[in-house]
Amino acid sequence: MDNPLADIAAEKMKEINAAYEQIQKDRKAGKTSYGNTGYGGAYAGYNSYGGNGYGGNYSGNSQFADIRRLIQQNRIAEAEELLDGVPEYSRNAEWYFLKGSIYYRRGWLSEASRCFQRAYQMEPGNQEYAAAYQRMAYQQQYGSSPGRTSGTQIYGCPCDCCDCCTTLMCMDCIGDCLCGNGCC
Amino acid sequence: MFGYIKPYRPELKIREAEEYRAVYCGLCRELGKSYGIFARMTLSYDFAFMAMFMMSANGEICPSFENCRCMAHPFKKQCRCLENRAISLSAKAAMILTYYKIKDDIKDKGFFKKIAGALLLPFASSARKKALATGEEAQKIDLAAKKMTEEQSALESEKCSLPDKAAQPTAKFLEELMALCAKGDERIFRRFGYLLGRYIYLCDALDDLEDDRKKGNYNPFIFANENAKEEAKAALNLTTAELGDDISLFELDRYKETVENIVCMGLRSEVRRITEKGGEENGKSL
Structure with a gap:
């Protein structure tokens, strides 16, 4: 190929x-x-x-x-x-x-x-x-090619990474609110 | 377009998020300034990415910034990217595409969409004319967009059952758009554009799958019956993987990390959001 x-x-x-x-x-x-x-x-x-x-x-x-x-x-x-x-x-x-x-x-x-x-x-x-x-x-x-590392850690592994992501996102939301960015 | 090209925020640095927002703001401002307030409504993540990508991959477009207020953020000064070639090109593309989309809606959507389309068409039409008057580039975009709409409706009326083929018109359009900002070897830009267009089309098709099933509308994945979702996911995964390969061939200048974040993580995160609808939400407004 x-x-x-x-x-x-x-x-x-x-x-x-x-x-x-x-x-x-x-x-x-x-x-x-x-x-x-x-x-x-x-x-x-x-x-x-x-x-x-x-x-x-x-x-x-x-x-x-x-x-x-x-x-x-x-x-x-x-x-x-x-x-x-x-x-x-x-x-x-x-x-x-x-x-x-x-x-x-x-x-x-x-x-x-x-x-x-x-x-x-x-x-x-x-x-x-x-x-x-x-x-x-x-x-x-x-969704990525073999040997490419970027991002694979997040989605590639079958373990419970989703939880980790959601946590990060929640933290991100909170962070935004605190900074006063979350107005819209 | 449809807003499927977004950064994966948890991996974005604060500085990068600010720059991204500034480009987004700059595009909004340019739409408003050149094409009127109606145009601002068409602001989307996709075109913000387009502008940012052009600035990054072309390298000759030098952005500058200012702090200012705007209607959407009256109380806080925002950093905004001033108009440059990438931003004005994205705005032109957005206007031309909106015009064709509305025309398409009038042709084959339901009653209410037809009414809405008929009301919006004059604005879109004048915006398109303004864009066309800016020169050859806009005319090239217009030609590509026209071709895309025609080919798309031909494929839809023949009920094309190959997702690859159904995605081709959108893919070709983005290919032409990316070729406009090419520097060095055009082929990298073309393939990137093709794959990105394919990604957008397939995302949209997967997103609308349930809806189209209920209403009996055309959808390229509908022919796979119960395997539709799996097939769509596989097709999208192939696309994001190839995009991730392609992006490493660019010599990205500024915003390298943000562009890579969007291409290597943001797209996949969107695919995941769509396949696990009701799950996580990465689409927070800026």
């Missing part, structure tokens, strides 16, 4: 990596003492965005190599036309995966997730399909 913005994400990733290497180098040379926190966080974020390079995982043994190429070049309409021309009986797991990728690029996320699921079910052993399916299954459940 190739995000339509994957190239931009990859570019950012490159910058981060370069900065990280620079820091490592400096550190080895004993220049300055950087804290050890922070890098990991930035990394995790972009890793999940680039889609862990799903597109790149693919081994080249593809029935629809030309369609894959079109999708990668963002020529979605052409790719879809070719894909829809494939007769029903020869629509295999890869067909569904590619259909899902097209939907995904277009922003039709629900259809995309349905197609990825189908591809995964037809060929559970394929890593590419599994990764795409699992990522969207996670998103569907939690």
Whole structure:
């Protein structure tokens, strides 16, 4: 599953990596003492965005190599036309995966997730399909992407966080009243 | 629009909340000043976010502030963001959208809505004309809004059962709107706009689901019968997750924390509020 913005994400990733290497180098040379926190966080974020390079995982043994190429070049309409021309009986797991990728690029996320699921079910052993399916299954459940921390603590855990939130909100209301903001 | 884009207040710093309020006030003021008192009624969180996001992501729009009173807050001086390109663009979009929404209401809503629409239309129409006179940007917005309404009503009359497809017109409209404030690579702005529009449409559809069911109105989720709510929630969760990914590609300037708060937490909190209606309320007025 190739995000339509994957190239931009990859570019950012490159910058981060370069900065990280620079820091490592400096550190080895004993220049300055950087804290050890922070890098990991930035990394995790972009890793999940680039889609862990799903597109790149693919081994080249593809029935629809030309369609894959079109999708990668963002020529979605052409790719879809070719894909829809494939007769029903020869629509295999890869067909569904590619259909899902097209939907995904277009922003039709629900259809995309349905197609990825189908591809995964037809060929559970394929890593590419599994990764795409699992990522969207996670998103569907939690409303954020795997590896992204911001806000996950609040909603992600199944424990009794709701109580904690309500308490915070009540405190917020009280705070507002005290400050005299609560007039309307 | 509908007010589904709000910050998640418990995680907002006081300074950030003040800035957000100032932008909200600034937009209200701009609506009143340029388009008359009727326009102030259309003030919504969505357009406040739009203005704030543009200031944050574009980076070239420099906001300034003043302390002042207004009709809504006669006793306390409020900090207010002065007019700038982001605020005036949001105001234009709000006016144009209001006009098309009212026209739509007159066309296919119930008796009372029709009357209300007919009464408001002259105001909305003159506001739209004023906005259109400001130049090319407004005309672009107008074109996109017109296209959205036409496509939307076509999808509704064919009873489109694919939520993805039903959300497309709104998504495309927001895509065009975001493209107007793009800086650097336009694609990030476009995808963000698309997803945000999709989010708004789906939120609205889920929010109206029970109502539409009772009245027999069109709703894209109605075809999933008893699974409707689950399906809607999954579709929204996918959207907020992708938005959270997309926002990390922007080089946000000012208001970074507030924008991230809204995109990464506020949207999800709204989804939760709508799915667990009657539960928590995060929609306190400013």
